[in-house]
Amino acid sequence: MSGSLPVTERTRLRRRPQRGSHEMDTILRILDAGLLCHVGYVIAGEPFVTPTAYWREGHRLYWHGSAASRMLRALAPGLPVCVTVSHLDGLVLSRTGFTHSVLYRSVVVFGRTAAVADRDGKRRAMDAFLDRLYPGRRQELRPTENAELDAIEVVSIPIEEASAKIRDGGVLDKEEDLGVPCWAGVIPVRATLGASRPDSGILTDPALPAPLAGYRAGASLDEVLLAMASRDAAG
């Protein structure tokens, strides 16, 4: 998984390149900490950005949706996309208006979509998505029906033309501004899990089953997702 991606005109980091990276490890770690991406595409010259869940297998990103959706109808035949994943990590309150900032990690991937055309491929891909998020769960569910597979599109792009950008740390005020007598510092932000709410009428214990125990109230979603991704890599 290591190594650095080639830098293209699109992925060259123009602003604050010290915050950027083309290292595959860095890119995958940011992708593996998330599940919601923003897919950008062009229809008749106009930009569209659709939020959707994604997953990764090796060096490909996948997402899916109804075959009737505008996005999937446009993307299934193969279209250039820009997929962006962002994590907001904090607010930076500095001593000048212009040094206020946010902490974040983001990845941008450019590529052309490829559709998973056949039922077996879709079934395998959707199984991988479920296994990525909920280990051990798939075997307990009602099996997927062919009609369900026929009603969706699954598309993917290679993780080949991509870059990461990370703003971490804290306040970055200039020496001459340090005497400004205001509060300054960081307010951290993280996606946090709440207490699970069982559906009415479930036939099991209301507590989450053991393989999903990581999804406990108060846990960081990032960390749960990262832990599951590294389990997959280890297995």
Place this chain on the structure above:
Amino acid sequence: MSGSLPVTERTRLRRRPQRGSHEMDTILRILDAGLLCHVGYVIAGEPFVTPTAYWREGHRLYWHGSAASRMLRALAPGLPVCVTVSHLDGLVLSRTGFTHSVLYRSVVVFGRTAAVADRDGKRRAMDAFLDRLYPGRRQELRPTENAELDAIEVVSIPIEEASAKIRDGGVLDKEEDLGVPCWAGVIPVRATLGASRPDSGILTDPALPAPLAGYRAGASLDEVLLAMASRDAAG
């Protein structure tokens, strides 16, 4: 602030229209709960999606950045964009693979960017951004310098062609699947604040100042931002 926006070809909700809305109140409430958007634009026919902080004044969305950034260089002269704001609210674990889902609120706004060209306009806009996030703070900071204003671009789009989509609630399994003996339910997710970390060498109390007390550890970022937006509306 009330009323419904006209539906265009781009904002017509094709999939699950019952989850969508063109009501201005619904749209603004989702926008006011966030601070990170994804801006989609087209350069030489290719899509780009850039995450950035935004703010709202009335029925316009604003964002800013270095005048040297690829995005701002492209957008300052006026370009069609699609700005998407999404909140992930939970994971839905259902009884079939295909009814697994996520809870979310999202807004998509289409428009053509307009640049804030002059220093006074930029200063006023950046003041509004700071006031939106951090009431009472601006007066304590080192004043903004002209050179700082000259180094940025501020752009905006009208909130006129927009739609919201909300998936809330819980598991939506069909009657015939309710007997599947697996756990089913919702795991809530929310952007949560951590304990603030003062910068080294601040000249004030390490605790957050009173006007920012809402940013307390454990608070929901959404709720803090919404409360401040309604304060603005009331003030």
